[in-house]
Amino acid sequence: MSVFTGLENYSIDEKGRLMIPAKFRKELESEEGVVLYMMKMQDKSILLYQKKEWEEVEKELKVLSDFKKEERNLKMFFYSNSEKVELDRQGRIMIPKRFLEDCGITKDVRIVGAGNKLAFWSPQNLEASMTEISQMDNLVTGEGVYIDGTLGGAGHSEGILLRLKERKLLEGSVVYGFDKDEDAINYSVNRLAGYGDKFRAFHRGYEAIVGYPYETAFRINEVGASSVRAKGIVLDLGISSHQINEKQRGFSFLGDALLDMRFSKENPFTARDLVNSYSMDELVEVIKNYGEEPKFRAITKAIIKQRAKKEIRTTAELARMVDSFYGNPREKMKARARVFQAIRIEVNHELDALRCFLDSFEDVLEAKGRLAIISYHSLEDRLVKQRFKHVTTEDWGPKTLMNTEPLRVPTFQAITKKPIYPAAEEIKGNARSRSARLRIIEKI
Numbered sequence: 347m348s349v350f351t352g353l354e355n356y357s358i359d360e361k362g363r364l365m366i367p368a369k370f371r372k373e374l375e376s377e378e379g380v381v382l383y384m385m386k387m388q389d390k391s392i393l394l395y396q397k398k399e400w401e402e403v404e405k406e407l408k409v410l411s412d413f414k415k416e417e418r419n420l421k422m423f424f425y426s427n428s429e430k431v432e433l434d435r436q437g438r439i440m441i442p443k444r445f446l447e448d449c450g451i452t453k454d455v456r457i458v459g460a461g462n463k464l465a466f467w468s469p470q471n472l473e474a475s476m477t478e479i480s481q482m483d484n485l486v487t488g489e490g491v492y493i494d495g496t497l498g499g500a501g502h503s504e505g506i507l508l509r510l511k512e513r514k515l516l517e518g519s520v521v522y523g524f525d526k527d528e529d530a531i532n533y534s535v536n537r538l539a540g541y542g543d544k545f546r547a548f549h550r551g552y553e554a555i556v557g558y559p560y561e562t563a564f565r566i567n568e569v570g571a572s573s574v575r576a577k578g579i580v581l582d583l584g585i586s587s588h589q590i591n592e593k594q595r596g597f598s599f600l601g602d603a604l605l606d607m608r609f610s611k612e613n614p615f616t617a618r619d620l621v622n623s624y625s626m627d628e629l630v631e632v633i634k635n636y637g638e639e640p641k642f643r644a645i646t647k648a649i650i651k652q653r654a655k656k657e658i659r660t661t662a663e664l665a666r667m668v669d670s671f672y673g674n675p676r677e678k679m680k681a682r683a684r685v686f687q688a689i690r691i692e693v694n695h696e697l698d699a700l701r702c703f704l705d706s707f708e709d710v711l712e713a714k715g716r717l718a719i720i721s722y723h724s725l726e727d728r729l730v731k732q733r734f735k736h737v738t739t740e741d742w743g744p745k746t747l748m749n750t751e752p753l754r755v756p757t758f759q760a761i762t763k764k765p766i767y768p769a770a771e772e773i774k775g776n777a778r779s780r781s782a783r784l785r786i787i788e789k790i
């Protein structure tokens with residue numbers, strides 16, 4: 347198998363052809379001749395596969411069912427955004443015009459080695475995407491304890507470990523991961539097994555970081571970190587793609603499953619319990635406040651009416667109810683997303699966890715330690731923004747008091763003056779990342 351590495355700057359010629367740099371060309375020619383496959387991604391990159399690699403991807407698609415809407419859509423997305431291309435004798439390929447237009451490529455192209463494939467980007471989009479990745483660089487500033495409060499698939503934990511390794515800081519460091527989801531813990535432990543005792547996972551909410559006497563709870567020094575306090579903490583809030591894609595978890599508003607939406611199976615309260623037991627006022631509160639859904643009252647009434655006849659059990663039943671208040675398919679999807687988000691937040695007490703953490707994270711960090719939080723909706727971001735403002739600014743009290751000294755001095759400084767809006771989630775083409783906002787502060 348070929349491994350493509352490095353980055354080259356090339357230009358499209360007037361006939362729309364792109365010369366593949368000699369070092370990549372050699373690999374492409376040597377393995378599979380000249381037939382290649384291109385795929386346009388949602389994050390505005392174009393991927394180029396060798397035939398053998400492409401066949402591997404196709405094999406995975408073949409097992410998807412044409413009778414399940416979501417699986418059928420995935421196949422359609424894949425095939426409608428891919429094209430067979432050929433490398434000509436001069437080592438050039440013709441990139442389809444619609445790919446170039448959709449990916450904002452006019453003349454200049456960045457050709458990036460992406461392991462078993464090549465990726466093409468416009469210079470602007472690549473830079474935006476890399477900004478996001480390099481933000482994690484901002485968290486790793488030296489040896490110490492790093493905490494990934496929302497492990498998920500361990501992307502951030504691995505990013506931290508890799509950077510520590512690259513900078514020869516691993517020896518005096520350790521990464522602790524937290525997640526409420528058992529699947530996330532098992533997956534991450536497996537993924538990061540190669541790091542030995544430099545990574546440890548805890549099946550708990552990240553709010554536990556501030557709720558326990560810190561050293562005793564996690565026996566931080568056991569693994570030889572240089573300090574008991576944290577050098578960096580990252581929270582990537584909300585739901586993981588794994589949770590959305592695992593249908594039986596009942597998070598997805600596409601397809602059908604029992605309404606569940608619990609991060610942790612230890613939580614006895616499911617989305618089904620919520621929908622069937624909350625009072626009118628409670629439901630209004632959740633759908634209005636956590637979903638910011640304009641038709642909150644009508645949807646609540648429909649839920650109450652429906653459940654009086656028969657218990658609401660599945661995601662599809664709930665989705666149909668929401669759909670009935672909207673005409674256009676796009677609007678229906680957006681409304682489903684808002685209502686499902688609202689219920690998920692309530693089932694998992696997501697805002698309570700965030701508030702609890704924000705109230706008392708200060709002591710967990712060492713001097714110069716950094717906190718990075720990625721949020722996905724305005725409710726979370728508002729809490730983060732307010733708290734970060736509080737700890738990074740002076741408080742002089744009401745003007746009428748004419749204080750000569752501030753009542754409180756800043757204990758943190760802002761590393762990101764404005765939130766960073768990622769262009770793409772680590773080149774994965776994840777639509778969810780569109781609403782992501784990253785804020786970072788550093789302890790003084």
Ligand SMILES: C[S@@+](CC[C@H](N)C(=O)[O-])C[C@H]1O[C@@H](n2cnc3c(N)ncnc32)[C@H](O)[C@@H]1O
Nearest residue numbers: 496498499500501502525526551552582586699
């Ligand atoms: C967006 S995902 C994290 C993705 C992760 N950064 C990665 O690289 O794959 C959010 C994760 O946070 C977890 N989570 C949500 N609230 C939590 C909490 N209060 N404590 C711990 N984990 C939480 C979810 O179960 C989910 O796995």
